[in-house]
Amino acid sequence: MTLPSFVRTRGGMLVGLVMLGAIGFELRTVAGMLFGIDLPAAPYFIGMVAILSIVGVYLDVTRSTSPDTAT
Amino acid sequence: MHIHSYEKLWLGMALLLIVGFIGTITYGTVGAGVQMVDDSGGNVEPGNVSEHEEFGEPGVEKVGENEYDVHVVARQFVFNPGSEVYGAIEVPVNSTVNFYVTSADVIHGFSIAGTNANTMVIPGEVAEITIETEETGEYGIVCHEYCGEGHHNMEGLLRVVPEDEYNGSTQ
């Protein structure tokens, strides 16, 4: 299985996931401010964290190279 | 000095952005007619506010067809009128309202929450700000500049009421 190079290390994965989290968080603000779509906070954030966690666990399990334990 | 062509492109776009911003703001001033608070309110001596012709008895005053002057004195930690002890400021809808706000002590702020009506209130200066009321409703007024340890208690209320309910007095 070929994986994008940024999931080679846990450190890189952490940075990537937190960035995705921040983007997901901002998207709700954009939906509310620009498009007037009021997404309910609790389900949205819980869902977002759940999806990111699943992605994180999946990527970690399938991490291809460099198995050293950085963060 | 050689600059990469991409960077020259970006320099041009950055300048375009800047000119665009200045253009928008000029449009806001000239086209949409949004004027800044300026020195037109004149000066008043903070210690003598209570003897001042207008600020001695602050409140709402009808000055023309659909036009009202509202004189407000801000002091630690109330707006007169506006705060609960003095009663809310009441103006009719579809009118032009000129606010004249000054301070009797330190620097305050005068902001009608959630709207564009927002000015500093500086002792010695009169802030003049004109608004047009287009919808009825109640608006909170906050002092948004730190003015002492009771700053968070400094608030007031503005009521924009239908023309037929307006009775011409501060309540």
Added chain:
Amino acid sequence: MSTQTDQPSFVDRYPEEAAVVRRSLLVAFVMLGIGALMGLVQALHRTNVLRIIDSADYYTVLTAHGVFLAIVFTIFFLVGLYQWAVTRSLDRSPVDIRFTHAWATMMTVGSLMAGAAILLGFIDEVPVSADVLFTFYAPLQAHPIFYAGLAIFIVGTWMAGADWFRTWLAWRKDNPDERIPLQTFMVLTTMIMWYVATLGVAVEVLVFLLPWSLGLIDSVDPLLTRTLFWFFGHPVVYFWLMPAYLLWYTVMPKIAGGRLFSDPLARVVFILFVLLSTPVGIHHQYVDPGIAQGFKFIAMTNTMFLLLPSLLTAFTVVASIEHGARQRGGTGLFGWLTALPWRDPAFTGMALAGLLFAAGGFSGMVNAGMNINYLVHNTLWVPGHFHLTVGTAVALTFMAGTYWLWPQLTNREIYSRPIALAQVVMWFGGMALMSNAMHVAGLFGVPRRTAEPQYSFDFPALFGTIGELRLQIAVGGTLLFISTVLFLSNLAFSLGTPKREGFGQTIPPALSGPEDSPAVLDNMKLWAAIAVVLVVLAYALPLGAIISDNGLFGVGIEPYPMLVRPLFDWAGATLAGLAEVIA
């Protein structure tokens, strides 16, 4: 592959200078710790999550948070970093290291005086306080030791600048035909800007506030002193930013594995800061009564052009990083981003700081827009903005830079790199949460600088709820505090890691070097003179108008609170008594 290099480290080559740098950074970090604690107390208090202080004490906390972080932390880090940069890039020691120690001591003494005045505000029994916030607007009055401390601190920074200019002049004698090394160039231009900018606050404090707090003059004009404050208060933000830019331009390309894309443009950027940082301060006063709209418009156009150096920086710095990524084997239009050293906390911290600076840049553009200021002035939008800029672009870059610099100053490794990485990422996440909520709440009209969130009316939320925004601020603030604690403890543990060799770092030359730029860029006198002319053009008329309206000292302005008068009257009476006895 180890991180060992064959270069001698900075401390090997310049042990005395390294000690000054270390000491400055340590003062900065102690202040960071106290300031961050104050920040946590505030974030939890005003969001009504946890209240351990009276709302009346909130403003003492807020003053400490603002002054300790925005003035002391940032500027102590700056002097440490700049001492390193000048010594390193000129490859020579200060002319007289005792002078270097003298300014460091002066700055410390000044900070302690101002800090003590602020913190004594918590103790009601002591008649000393400085609950005047970071802006100390008259007629709010602080104890004289607050103003005196501030003055001593600023004179200390002036001496630091003089020290670096002296080192440069000595170097110039030995190297008459060389271009100024880029880091030194950045230091010198920053200090020219600082000398021009601090004139405003020096006049405000020494001519007006200090004599007034001592009872020597009765009254000061609130609008005049406030205008003098902002004369200094806007350029000071570039004084915070320029050391971060120095790290972005000179250190970040290196740790990304690349080289600076363009040295000439870096110089142009710093010159633009010298010219445009100061004649813009009136944009903080867009909704001040007593200043004509025309002056505000001039400040607005200057401010908009001040965007240019930051926009150019965005390109040059990203291009330098991309160069690193491509040298490390990165390919594709965006694929190179994955080839960057994201596990290096120094790199990741600076990159994330830059990313949030891009967002903060936008809210800054809104702040700069004259009439749109009605929408956001003194709302929570403004602290949202500057927590992205000084609170992240600057503070996070400083922390990330420390992870790279500290080993070279001590010959000791950072205690834990993974914790360092988690720390910078946590700062990014916490700040994304907190500042987003602040911006949104600001648009709903929630004011800044207030202890109580519960006014008797409701703020109109366009989506979501105000309560949810408060929670985001509280969670974000807590994450930021934890991140600060991780940073400080990681650094504290680093004091105990074993010493070893091999921490030397070099900085590779730029892809397009200084030889590509005209020599006039290095003419410091010319840029200083133009800067002064621009400041005179922007400020002479507004200041003249204020003085002609109100006089120099205003009329009948009473100070609040009147804390020191009795003390001074007592001293005055004693002196008068003594004089009589002598006579």
Added chain:
Amino acid sequence: MSGTTVPAESNETEAEPSVSAATGQEEIQRELSHEEYDPKGTLALILIYFAILMAMWVFMYFVEFLGNELVVVG
């Protein structure tokens, strides 16, 4: 750049690792000179940023500000 006067600094030191880098971090694989390098990715990123800035500015100014209640005229 800034360190041109330090004799030890030259292009050959570029492989030197950062003191804060992870052990096992990949090293530089090739050298790119100024002539060989066009910052395409940077240009792409910055154009995206430009588009976001323009859209957000128009939204903030014309919708949030000029569309807001209590029109301020002076």
